[in-house]
Amino acid sequence: MLENNNPIPQEAFDxxxxxxHGGMDRRTFMKKLGTLVAAGYSMSVLTSALLPNYALAEQVSFNDSDIVASYEEFDSPSGHGKGRGYFVKPTEEKAHYPVVLVVHExxxxxxxxxxxxxxxxxxxFVAFAPDALFPVGGYPGNDDEGRALQKGLDRSKIQNDFLAAANFLKSHPLSNGKLxxxxxxxxxxxxxxxxxxxxxxxxxxVPFYGTPADKTIRQNxxxxxxxxxxxxxxxVNKSWPEYEQDLKAAGVEYNMHMYKGANHGFHNDSTARYDEENADLAWQRTIAFFTQKLA
Known part of the structure; x- marks a missing residue:
């Protein structure tokens, strides 16, 4: 609870x-938060709310009896050579499953x-979540270091790693062929x-608050x-009007949901940006969409 009983102002989330996303360095960010401290907010409360606490982000335990989790590697000759990801499947034995690639921030x-x-x-679903940081030792345990590591990698190679991961998952023996x-x-x-x-x-x-691909390839x-x-x-939203025009021009089947009062990152339950009502609705829609399109 905030010491002045006021909610965190929107500018702090901005x-x-x-x-x-690289728009300011940590020193500038903390300096700006300091202006709110002068207005009566506690710095410890602000930082604990804005920075992630991953102890809060476990809705399904890794040892849940309904799932089996492991790590799998894949070849990425046009990327960093080799990739690795978190592979999770249902315990229920089936010949094939719909498969979903999960892409981190x-x-x-x-x-x-x-x-x-x-x-x-x-x-x-069978889910596979690759780690773009595998070539440099994997996610380091905190977001600041992870962000710096990912920024230091060749973006085109990261893209090729995820492309390789997608093909690996689509052709996996457990896949029903729909990704x-x-x-x-x-x-x-x-x-x-x-x-x-x-x-x-x-x-x-299902892109959550993601910018579009380069305009030159959207028609594909x-x-x-x-x-x-x-x-x-x-x-992110400023890119949507043009993207929507391109999707319409390409005849793409799409549905956009704008979640009222939600911030970027509203699905991530490890920070104060988390919006439980909107996150739950967005996830229900996601599962229903995949169930329909991947069956």
């Missing part, structure tokens, strides 16, 4: 978004995204990119898209 495979993979497996992809922030961009770079790859894509999109946007996310 500053965090700028900081998390701009800081590596953190505990929240691994939990998303477990949630999908709990709902009957879905869900991603958050950078991962949302990657879903848009995978849909555009290979029109035959995805059978369904064939997969149906369920696009999840947050009303207060000005940075």
């Amino acid at each position: 500053w965090y978004d700028d900081y998390a 701009n800081r590596g495979l953190n505990p929240y995204v691994k939990d998303v993979a477990r949630r999908l497996a709990k709902s009957g 879905g992809a869900v991603g958050f922030c950078f991962g949302g961009y990657m879903v848009n990119y995978l849909a555009a770079v290979d029109s035959q790859l995805l059978s369904a894509g 999109i064939k997969a149906p898209l369920l696009i999840q946007l947050a009303e207060l996310d000005k940075r």
